[in-house]
């Protein structure tokens with residue numbers, strides 16, 4: 001380890017001396033970008049960027065696993081982390097992508113690039129199993145929902161993902177769109193663009209082994225104009241401490257629209273509970289045992305978002321949003337009942 005640091009440290013000091021301030025690129029990433037890496041395995045991707053930049057002072061690299069677990073799971077984690085630390089990276093462990101924006105060290109940070117390579121909720125069953133796919137999708141959706149609040153202007157969210165079946169059924173682009181992101185580019189991923197990077201399974205007894213990459217792409221997203229508008233106005237509202245006017249939505253007409261387009265009407269209830277609405281749409285008509293818990297999770301995320309966006313404010317506003325949510329749920333039930341009756345009528 002000391003040897004590695006000596007070797008790279010030597011290279012870094014030469015870089016520092018010769019090329020201070022000179023921008024360097026590693027494929028999509030620049031040494032001038034503030035970069036957040038999420039769901040790292042053995043941290044070899046972060047290290048590959050750091051080596052290309054000759055520094056890691058612009059890198060925040062995170063893992064879900066604690067430090068102790070990482071060094072048990074991955075042979076090279078300890079030395080990779082040591083070098084990254086030496087190069088000036090901020091290293092955070094125990095960072096869950098579905099609530100990372102609330103993390104003490106991240107809540108005040110914004111980034112030019114937020115990167116999650118090969119998101120995967122773990123080996124929970126067959127990859128083609130509906131429930132397994134749903135777990136993966138919830139992870140990616142939660143990641144997007146957090147990332148949108150952590151971007152600098154013109155910032156991008158990148159997800160690298162396998163695109164062959166069944167991974168294509170995750171519909172990465174749809175998950176992003178539902179979260180207020182717009183796809184700007186989808187580029188074939190080539191591991192040789194990142195020297196030293198070792199993709200890891202990241203779960204189970206073979207965590208440290210690579211998985212076959214096959215066909216995979218880097219999906220690049222920016223904030224949609226509607227999300228940008230909402231975030232700007234909600235930021236303005238928070239800063240100016242104006243009382244919030246929460247428009248109550250009524251009328252069944254809304255129920256037959258696509259919920260993701262409803263969400264983009266930027267009303268606060270849809271914004272705060274956006275995971276809940278998307279979840280309701282995706283699981284409509286399904287009866288999995290998993291649903292009661294996942295619905296609770298979606299509501300909890302809404303509560304956390306409300307708290308994060310309204311620090312220290314009384315909970316009256318939240319209660320108002322819950323009432324609105326309740327009235328929308330009742331409308332939905334009424335709508336579904338009417339719709340079923342119409343279906344019966346036509347069948348007769």
Ligand SMILES: C[S@@+](CC[C@H](N)C(=O)[O-])C[C@H]1O[C@@H](n2cnc3c(N)ncnc32)[C@H](O)[C@@H]1O
Pocket residue numbers: 038039040041042045063064065095096097098116117118119120121122139198199200201202203
């Ligand atoms: C297939 S591995 C990929 C690891 C690494 N990104 C790579 O490219 O080698 C999936 C990673 O997602 C992480 N992960 C799973 N659930 C997560 C969550 N809720 N938040 C953050 N990371 C998560 C796992 O710990 C694992 O490191």
